[in-house]
Amino acid sequence: MDILLKVFLAVGLLIAFTILLCTYRAVVGPGIFNRVIAVNVIGTKTIVLLVLIGYYFERPMFFDIALLYAMLNFIATLIFAKYVQKGDLCSR
């Protein structure tokens, strides 16, 4: 099973590389919506990266952190979409 841990490390590095590609769109991207989808994609990739870190370093608590991060990322995206469309957060 030692080979699979090296495969996990390689997959984690590839995910970090794709996060780097998305960072270009988050920094340069014209307009506010391109930046927001880039940040949302980076957040969802981070979930998988956290699970891989949990297996590579054999720390089971990273799965709970991944669940929490999924919920936070989803709520942040929804709140942002509502804020840009309506102008404030309390109106219906």
Next chain:
Amino acid sequence: MLEIIVVAFLAVGIFFMVVGAVGLLRFPDFYTRLHATGKCDTLGEVLIIVGLLLYHLFHYSETPLVCVKLLFLILFIFITNPTATYALMRSAYKTGVKPWKLGDERQ
């Protein structure tokens, strides 16, 4: 045998994630970028987590509760990621972002 299955799941998943990132970089406007990332990222992440779930099921079979956590994570990604894509698309359409047509300048 187990290693081959797990590596196959991880390879297909990472392929979809790289395709989604390239689509996010190269497509011409907001809606097409959302189209690229909304599907490729969901499928890639779910495939990678399914591979890790199989690895856990056979290698750490003394702690089956973590499998339930990973199943909840798969379910959650399948529900929330298309919902976030839909909400962002609707917000952009109501705010007045124009779709790209052939011949327009790339944004």
